[in-house]
Amino acid sequence: MNRAFPLHRAPVGFGPAPAVRRLAALHRLDERARELLDRAVERRRLFPARREVVREGQPVDGPLLILSGWAARVRHLHDGRRQLLSFLLPGDLIGNCRQRSAVSVSTVVTLTEAATCAAPPASASPALAEAYALSAAAEEAQLLQQIARLGRMSAEERLLDLLLEFRERLDQAGLAAPDGFALPLTQETLADATGLTSVHVNRMLQQLRRQGDIVLKGSGLTLRDVKHLCDRVGRAVVGG
Amino acid sequence: MNRAFPLHRAPVGFGPAPAVRRLAALHRLDERARELLDRAVERRRLFPARREVVREGQPVDGPLLILSGWAARVRHLHDGRRQLLSFLLPGDLIGNCRQRSAVSVSTVVTLTEAATCAAPPASASPALAEAYALSAAAEEAQLLQQIARLGRMSAEERLLDLLLEFRERLDQAGLAAPDGFALPLTQETLADATGLTSVHVNRMLQQLRRQGDIVLKGSGLTLRDVKHLCDRVGRAVVGG
DNA sequence: CGTGCGATTGAGTTGGTTCAAGGCCAGTGG
């Protein structure tokens, strides 16, 4: 599973860490903000894949920042069914926006091995505060899109739309090429995110491949015509 | 359509306005907070049913408070499919939590005739600020639940869970009896919320009636055994 | 007495699931 140079941790061009890059993409970060981040990043905490980072209903002492790897907010139904609520990528915050509530509203699990650190307090930098606010807004937009996906899209559309969301978000962190990125998820995980079965995810991915919409090589995903694919699911073409 | 005394606007026991009652249910409101609300409520604005209150991408000048009636956040897909993202009931806020973004992230439409007013600024009262924060947290929890519903529940479960959410929320505003409430929605609207077709919503409601789970008389809904129904969908039993 | 919206019903279809059996491959231990 560990290759010498995991694709999903390899910045396309080197430069600031992906998490910093993503926050800077949301709002211009001044020296102070970057310094705070650099300092916070030193106290990183590593998690193996499939580990719970925070559990629903448990107290949390402050927002966390994802530095590397993929994680997800997840909800479990009483009978074992599982639904991924949203994905957390480098530069995303866990437990942003709910200021005083000391309790997590959802469980967060890592999907790959991942690193986090405590997010520097917004109060220490206006630029950072602004980036956090925009991050919270983006997160809400993603939740709304997830609802529209699950409620009204076909299986093929759900997958396409989700992949396009990944591209857009990874691009902010400098983790995507214009037409592709590393997708270190199992089909089972994609199924839990799209409300499908892994069997059907498999068939839909095959269909997308046959149609020439995507190319999958190992964990490397290429989108063959981003603009056209965005049109197909009614999504704004962004970045890349 | 207008009866002399619409059920959904009739407080079960009289007292403070439903919106105030709901905010007070979230956090104890002091005199100052109540006074601010009373003053804001005087400048109410009325909307007929099926009217857009704010449109996605349009500027908004500040958060609104729902005083009466039902509204919903909605998303339209490019080909006309429609998905309700969340419901807005008396005491709910529109455009809370996204402090500086002057642009709405989703369209809001009234489902019944409804009244709103500008929400008094949180900065004017700590108690109010706290209530707003808890309202935002509740709203997020509802979005997450909506995702779980659409992704992993059967048609029957989706409807039951949604009805139980309505009961819990209307109860906070004093608009629900322990076992029922007025449900002024068309089956088409329920379909847009649950990701189903109106035909199937109809059949599922009939099934719930046949099973003795619910009673529907006009717009009056009775839930026959709330505790048991909550268990069936894995939902915490609250209020009532 | 129409008119129109919403609820209801029936019959046929289909998108997605379920169940079950391989296949592929990286890691492990002999």
Place this chain on the structure above:
DNA sequence: CCACTGGCCTTGAACCAACTCAATCGCACG
């Protein structure tokens, strides 16, 4: 060096929950 194991991906066949299409009913309203 190879056999064995465990994840994950892939495939086939049968099934079913939910959809589509289309007609009818009921009722409030003008």
